[in-house]
Amino acid sequence: MSTDRVNVLKTYKLYVGGKFPRSESGRVYEVTDSKGNWLANAPRSSRKDARDAVVAARKAFPGWSGATAYNRGQVLYRVAEMLEGRREQFAAEVAAAEGLSRAKAAAQVDAAIDRWVWYAGWSDKVAQIAGGANPVAGPYFNLSTPEPTGVVAVLAPAGSSLLGLVSVVAPVIVTGNTAVVVADEAAPLPALSLAEVLATSDVPGGVVNVLAGSAAELGAPLAAHQDVNAVDLAATASDTGLATELEVAAADNLKRVLRPAPAGDWTADPGTGRMLAFLETKTVWHPTGGLGAAGSSY
């Protein structure tokens, strides 16, 4: 008679508005490792879950976009700290999800942690590379400043369940956007576990919302949603039909669309492109007037 302890398995749930609900649809789907062994039942999110997540993201937007850049940078850095403490767990999940050796999976986790740190540092620097004063030909102080676009729907890329995910989520939120993230359907568990890290890292509820399910099923209502400002179509890299369909739907309220790039190496230097894709430039004109009693023209 064996005395091996029976594991306590985790019920994987969605992350919406800072809470961990099941899908309102009650649906789940089987998630397996690369060899086909059962790992967990993941919630299969519905259109209603997607809409609830948009509401949560919109509600969180004023607070998160209004927070100081320093504050947002510290929160993202805190995510890295929390992730660092759970490296073993994530290495195991990534190894199972992607069929990697433990060493390679651990390298992915380390790269994901380092990516949070890299983006954390951008919070109070991006305005200095993307904005600035404009020397207009008149008595005006003219200043351009980048601002977050708003609520961004992120269809996370396939094939890189943690590093790829972090590489698309961190650049969206570091500048003050809030996100509705659809995890890679085939490998959602690292994403659902990352939600637990976010929940314990001072990321306000609703800033990142994580859904599991089909990118096609959830992408359609998100791309068509009138209160979503932008969409990252990374998940559609191998499905040009779906990418086109979602881009057409996104045109209805002129969402900013980040088209999918061919599957690349997520360990490469990400550059600033993913941050800049979800920023708006606001330009403010201030009369400088004159010092004399003559006053200024308007």
Next chain:
Amino acid sequence: MTNESTPATGSPAAPSGLFTYAPAPESRAVVDIAPSYGLFVDGEFREAADGGVMPTLSPATEEKLSEVAHAGAADVDAAVRAARTAFTGWSALPGAERAKYLFRIARIVQERSRELAVLETLDNGKPIKESRDADLPLVAAHFFYYAGWADKLDHAGFGPSPRPVGVAAQVIPWNFPLLMLAWKIAPALACGNTVVLKPAETTPLSALFFADICRQAGLPRGVVNILTGDGATGAALVAHDGVDKVAFTGSTAVGKEIARTVAGTSKRLTLELGGKGANIVFDDAPLDQAVEGIVNGVFFNQGQVCCAGSRLLVQESVHDELLTALQRRLRTLRVGDPLDKNTDVGAINSAEQLARITELAESGEAEGAERWSAPCELPSRGYWFAPTLFLGVSQAHRVAREEIFGPVLSVLTFRTPEEAVAKANNTPYGLSAGVWTEKGSRILAVAERLRAGVVWANTFNKFDPTSPFGGYRESGFGREGGRHGLEAYLEH
């Protein structure tokens, strides 16, 4: 009423009780308009392949100014091929050499600015005061500004050696025909792209004169191609497979259609679309200056401006005082002959646009807002609409929600700064806004919370080539002007 020298267009009407001006018309003799124009493709003027032509009218008189070719699919194809062929040489040219062509263009525009201003006023209907003092100086400045970027792109923040995108399809509106051409062509050429540009159906002439400026500047053939035509021409251009980049300025409805057209392609897209700008006046604002800014905000270019301040949000406590001053000021606006140097408000650009403005104004009355115009005699021929206020407008009224693109101002009120911001942002658009207050910290706090691409504090409708311009939300995406304006035309 003494100024009735040209009954066809009418001189600026001097409202009763005000002093009158003698007519001061600018001479038409400085511009020589040919009876017909072809398409400018590969450095030469040619007829449309199917021989199609269309007239262009003076909106102030309905006189036919000229006849231009109506480009079809075959012409689009020829122009895109010419641009593609020219791209190889143009993009390989050292930036310093491209710069010199653009500097030449800027200088020739300055030299010919009187001619071009008169031409623009004839074809568009805008007051000569505006085409002379706003449009043309900004056109030259835009080319001068981007000329200087052509050999400095390595330092623009888009990577060490950014490459041009390729062939740019550019479709522009009728409200600032030559200025919108400059906004499109100057950055595209500076970055090493070649272009096919389609001017608006009702204002093709200044783009065709620009083709002549390209000839004078010695610009290599095919670098700039001009296709005149209508919406179908534009649709064929943006859908053409040989195009790498689409840039459009115009209505939000057409912008959405273009976004659907380019979906699923590798074409890059920037859109500068409609707006419903809020002009917010706080109770501590300098009211006389605010009145001038409100008038400039919504009656500049007959209100046919995407960033017009078409919603006045005035703090309740100064509503009556401000409206009295505003109405007094509107009584002095001179509406009439666009070529008269005294004219403040010219003609509406087309019968179609006049019908749209008229319909929306009628909806304002039907929905219960109070309509007010200063007494003003409008010319008997041409397309005219008197500067108009709607008082007591609610946020639900169509005149508060829809872009009118005409000389119509909707007046709403607010009590607190929070309410002002909420009302200003209560629109699917997000192009412009104005803030009027003497308190500096309030300007900054309000400007920060406005979801609009351009915010003018204690001023309105100011433009500069160094200053990025473009919208949030359904006002489009991408920026024109400044370093930001290079991004749309570079691979990075």
